[in-house]
Amino acid sequence: MTTGGHGFDGVERRGLMFVLSSPSGAGKTTLSRLLIERMPGLKMSVSATTRAKRPGEVDGRDYQFVDKPSFEEMVKQDELLEWATVFDNRYGTPRAPVEAALSAGQDVLFDIDWQGTQQLREKARADVVSVFILPPSAADLEKRLHSRAQDSDEVIRKRMSRASDEMSHWAEYDYIVINHDVDEAFAEVQSILKAERLKRERRTGLVGFVRGLQGQLQG
Numbered sequence: 001m002t003t004g005g006h007g008f009d010g011v012e013r014r015g016l017m018f019v020l021s022s023p024s025g026a027g028k029t030t031l032s033r034l035l036i037e038r039m040p041g042l043k044m045s046v047s048a049t050t051r052a053k054r055p056g057e058v059d060g061r062d063y064q065f066v067d068k069p070s071f072e073e074m075v076k077q078d079e080l081l082e083w084a085t086v087f088d089n090r091y092g093t094p095r096a097p098v099e100a101a102l103s104a105g106q107d108v109l110f111d112i113d114w115q116g117t118q119q120l121r122e123k124a125r126a127d128v129v130s131v132f133i134l135p136p137s138a139a140d141l142e143k144r145l146h147s148r149a150q151d152s153d154e155v156i157r158k159r160m161s162r163a164s165d166e167m168s169h170w171a172e173y174d175y176i177v178i179n180h181d182v183d184e185a186f187a188e189v190q191s192i193l194k195a196e197r198l199k200r201e202r203r204t205g206l207v208g209f210v211r212g213l214q215g216q217l218q219g
């Protein structure tokens with residue numbers, strides 16, 4: 001995968017893929033929206049899904065809503081960077097917008113499950129930074145799913161019964177954030193992104209930058 005661009009301090013670096021996963025309702029969407037609003041240079045990956053649109057969701061903004069045959073065609077044409085079946089629906093990451101953003105020097109934010117994260121890691125280990133969001137308690141998780149008021153009791157029951165399964169993958173992630181309070185969890189996730197942007201190994205322009213500094217010192 002081609003990644004490239006400039007850091008905010010003018011030093012070239014490879015773009016990164018910033019992944020948030022969690023059991024349903026722990027707060028990925030909330031934190032993703034804040035990150036996109038407040039972190040320049042970060043672009044949201046809009047997934048394709050076969051699930052029904054929730055009230056208030058907008059096609060192309062929240063998801064690309066597609067039917068099953070269209071999803072299968074995307075898989076067949078290798079248009080998805082990763083895909084998985086989650087809660088009986090298909091979800092996948094369209095490849096082209098991610099590659100375009102990374103090539104343009106942007107970082108890309110993903111709200112995807114553990115299966116998708118594993119697939120991204122297999123494709124681009126060095127460029128994936130993964131964060132697992134945990135709820136403070138099971139009771140809070142259930143309360144959040146109800147307070148979102150967008151899923152039926154049956155759907156919420158299904159999501160609660162899958163939460164333990166999803167959570168069993170926590171140790172595969174680079175960072176773990178417990179979302180007690182949105183502002184605190186946001187500050188933690190933001191710090192992770194800021195620090196990862198400064199990692200030496202993805203700052204491809206550092207050698208030249210330091211040589212330039214040394215030249216100035218000698219000259």
Ligand SMILES: Nc1ncnc2c1ncn2[C@@H]1O[C@H](COP(=O)(O)OP(=O)(O)OP(=O)(O)O)[C@@H](O)[C@H]1O
Nearest residue numbers: 024025026027028029030144147148179180181182
């Ligand atoms: N720290 C928090 N305290 C209280 N409520 C929260 C907190 N974080 C998120 N919420 C609320 O919990 C609900 C679920 O959050 P959100 O939709 O962000 O979860 P999610 O992880 O994206 O879920 P899904 O995987 O189902 O898309 C929302 O109503 C959101 O406003």
Ligand SMILES: Nc1nc2c(ncn2[C@@H]2O[C@H](COP(=O)(O)O)[C@@H](O)[C@H]2O)c(=O)[nH]1
Nearest residue numbers: 047083084086091092093111112113115116
């Ligand atoms: N592997 C992928 N998982 C995805 C993708 N887009 C979303 N998701 C995950 O699905 C569940 C349910 O989402 P919801 O919007 O129906 O509540 C959640 O865990 C998402 O992270 C994707 O492209 N690939």
